[in-house]
Amino acid sequence: MDYRIENSGKDACVVFTGDITFSENVSFRQLLRDIEEIDIDKCVFDLTNVDMVDSAGLGMFLIAREQAETAGWRISVKGAQGHVASMLKLTKLSDLLDG
Amino acid sequence: MPIVAETLSQDGSGDLAVLPEDWKESESVTDDPNTLDATKTEVDGETIKEPGTDGADALDAAGETEPQTREEILGAALQRWLEMHCVFDRSFSTLDHEIDIVAKLVESSTDELSILFHSLVVNAQDQSKSLDSIVEAASVVDLGDEKLTLTEVIAYLEQVFSEGILNVLHLAQTAMTLVYALDDVVVDVNEVVKHIGEIEQINKQTNLLALNAKIEATRAGEAGKGFGVVADEVRELSKDINQLAGTLRSRVDAVHTGIEQGHEQLQSIASLDMSGNLKAKNRIEGMMTALVSQNDAFSEKIAFPASLSNKLQLEISELIQQFQFQDKTQQQLDGVRTTMKVLDELSFDLAEETRNSAGFAKVEDDTEMMEVWLASMIDRCQLGEMRKRFVQGMVLKHDEEEEVADKSSSDDDDDIELF
Numbered sequence: 182m183d184y185r186i187e188n189s190g191k192d193a194c195v196v197f198t199g200d201i202t203f204s205e206n207v208s209f210r211q212l213l214r215d216i217e218e219i220d221i222d223k224c225v226f227d228l229t230n231v232d233m234v235d236s237a238g239l240g241m242f243l244i245a246r247e248q249a250e251t252a253g254w255r256i257s258v259k260g261a262q263g264h265v266a267s268m269l270k271l272t273k274l275s276d277l278l279d280g
Numbered sequence: 281m282p283i284v285a286e287t288l289s290q291d292g293s294g295d296l297a298v299l300p301e302d303w304k305e306s307e308s309v310t311d312d313p314n315t316l317d318a319t320k321t322e323v324d325g326e327t328i329k330e331p332g333t334d335g336a337d338a339l340d341a342a343g344e345t346e347p348q349t350r351e352e353i354l355g356a357a358l359q360r361w362l363e364m365h366c367v368f369d370r371s372f373s374t375l376d377h378e379i380d381i382v383a384k385l386v387e388s389s390t391d392e393l394s395i396l397f398h399s400l401v402v403n404a405q406d407q408s409k410s411l412d413s414i415v416e417a418a419s420v421v422d423l424g425d426e427k428l429t430l431t432e433v434i435a436y437l438e439q440v441f442s443e444g445i446l447n448v449l450h451l452a453q454t455a456m457t458l459v460y461a462l463d464d465v466v467v468d469v470n471e472v473v474k475h476i477g478e479i480e481q482i483n484k485q486t487n488l489l490a491l492n493a494k495i496e497a498t499r500a501g502e503a504g505k506g507f508g509v510v511a512d513e514v515r516e517l518s519k520d521i522n523q524l525a526g527t528l529r530s531r532v533d534a535v536h537t538g539i540e541q542g543h544e545q546l547q548s549i550a551s552l553d554m555s556g557n558l559k560a561k562n563r564i565e566g567m568m569t570a571l572v573s574q575n576d577a578f579s580e581k582i583a584f585p586a587s588l589s590n591k592l593q594l595e596i597s598e599l600i601q602q603f604q605f606q607d608k609t610q611q612q613l614d615g616v617r618t619t620m621k622v623l624d625e626l627s628f629d630l631a632e633e634t635r636n637s638a639g640f641a642k643v644e645d646d647t648e649m650m651e652v653w654l655a656s657m658i659d660r661c662q663l664g665e666m667r668k669r670f671v672q673g674m675v676l677k678h679d680e681e682e683e684v685a686d687k688s689s690s691d692d693d694d695d696i697e698l699f
Contacts, residue, residue: 202551203456203459203550203551206456235552236448236550236551237550237552239453240449240451240452240455241456243452243453244453244457244460271554271558272445272446272554277449
């Protein structure tokens with residue numbers, strides 16, 4: 182998994198590429214640390230280029246939500262397609278992240 | 281211009297009309313069987329018909345001799361009229377009885393039909409209830425203490441499945457949190473290992489210093505003897521520290537190994553490919569949707585005969601209300617009976633007037649002409665039971681009654697008793 186943070190004022194967009202699975206947990210934690218260092222109100226996870234996400238990946242999204250709640254910013258996802266979109270629909274993760 | 285002789289005066293008094301002087305009787309009675317009043321009269325050489333007398337065939341059937349005078353002809357006609365009145369009187373009485381029978385038949389048949397249709401209504405109601413219960417049973421799952429519709433069942437399954445998925449998510453989140461926590465622990469453990477290395481390095485230098493001190497103490501001789509003892513103690517202390525550091529290193533290595541194993545276990549917990557769940561959810565949703573669709577189609581098909589049953593029930597109820605025709609029929613039959621009674625009374629009065637005016641005796645016994653008329657009426661009666669009652673009602677002579685009764689029995693096979 183690779184990621185790229187596009188910061189625009191108080192909004193940030195993280196563009197993911199590749200699969201988001203357990204083996205990416207170190208990279209994902211680094212992402213959370215990178216986001217922690219910038220002052221934002223909202224962060225959008227762009228999953229357009231993500232082909233696969235497993236339960237560990239979804240768990241990492243939820244950890245990101247916890248961090249967002251603690252730091253006071255909001256998180257959402259966009260661009261999910263195919264299998265990723267189905268997984269988000271199955272788990273209602275969009276509702277969880279928005280809630 | 282021909283002159284027509286009249287049988288009765290216009291005022292109906294029964295007096296004979298005055299005939300012209302040149303009137304003369306014909307020599308014979310007409311042979312025309314279709315003409316009841318066919319006595320021929322010849323005036324001024326022209327033959328005319330005289331209305332108001334009975335048929336020549338009837339006269340022939342009675343076997344009477346030809347009347348020779350007009351008075352005799354009119355007298356015979358009046359006699360026929362009185363006989364006909366007797367037939368009328370008996371006929372009215374018999375027909376009155378028939379009207380009673382018809383009225384009772386209509387009433388009893390109407391009652392029977394009403395009972396049958398009420399039974400039909402009850403059956404239609406039962407059928408409707410049965411169909412309604414089928415529809416309800418098909419769309420409701422009975423759990424004993426509660427009943428759920430299929431929609432509620434599906435919603436419940438959806439909720440349970442979603443909760444299961446949510447639990448998996450929370451489990452994954454917890455596992456990843458632990459992973460991150462263990463990662464932090466690994467960092468700390470690595471720090472501990474690093475510090476142990478530093479302790480070992482310090483202890484190694486301490487041991488080396490103690491060794492140097494021992495050497496210098498030995499060179500100093502007696503003066504350095506005490507210092508040599510201290511150097512030995514320091515070396516012993518360094519050995520203990522080195523041993524303790526080794527123990528710590530082995531312990532920390534064990535912790536590190538345990539963390540790595542826990543990390544792997546958490547990976548197996550957190551890394552769940554949920555494609556199977558996704559497929560299962562889609563399949564369950566498809567099955568439930570199909571189940572609801574089939575149930576809806578089934579309910580719709582059942583609802584149609586149920587509506588027909590309700591419609592049938594309403595129509596039969598309306599039909600029962602239509603049975604009021606029996607009252608109307610009874611009223612019409614009463615009207616017919618009343619009219620017949622009036623005709624009977626008028627006929628009686630006229631017969632009495634005729635008998636009193638012309639001096640005829642009351643007709644006591646059946647004449648041959650009356651029997652012919654009655655037989656003619658009975659013969660034309662198509663229904664066997666009715667014909668028997670006619671025979672009994674008309675009170676024919678014994679032998680002829682038997683004859684007619686026999687004829688009635690022989691004709692029964694041709695009766696039309698059923699509608």
